Amino acid sequence: MADKFFNEKIINWPNSLSFFRIILIAPIIYLLLNEFYKQAFFVLFIASITDFLDGFLARKLNQTTLIGKLLDPLADKILINYAFLLFTIKGNIPQFLWITVFFKDTILIVGSLVILTYNKENVIKSSYVGKFATFFQILLLLYVLLDKLYILQNGKLLNALVYVTFLFSILALLHYIKKALYLIKT
DSSP: OHHHHHHSOOOSHHHHHHHHHHHHHHHHHHHHHTTOHHHHHHHHHHHHHHHHHHHHHHHHTTOOOHHHHHHHHHHHHHHHHHHHHHHHHTTSSOHHHHHHHHHHHHHHHHHHHHHHHHOTTOOOOOOHHHHHHHHHHHHHHHHHHHHHTTSSOOHHHHHHHHHHHHHHHHHHHHHHHHHHHHHHHO
């Protein structure tokens, strides 16, 4: 795995977008902490576009790399968990949802490290369930920001987003556990 990692072309468009998203985490957290919600919405929206683009470009340009497979989900998990934590502290996202997302992401990170240790050629690839979970997590964050900006305020829609996000987060966790157990056995 180390040989493959060091022989890959690390600097390409998809990986650059993942690095850029990681760089955007600090300004997003700063903006959220200081309640600059309009700017936070804009930067988070840009980050969410890079999340879509990096995977799309990696497949289209045939530039999928091991570092990209690690960076992309790591960027998502750091960004989403920090933002969820801040909005949970402020009372905008229920605590049970942040705990669920944090637990899921912690299990995924630890599980991925274990799998890399035992099965060096495999990384748990993202699944459609995981992509839907990330999509709804980001959508919920954007919705909360729109709510804070008094642009879109609908308690029923917010609750629906919370529970759909919760459902997909649980489904993604179960799906990844199933994939991990399969990889460990092989």
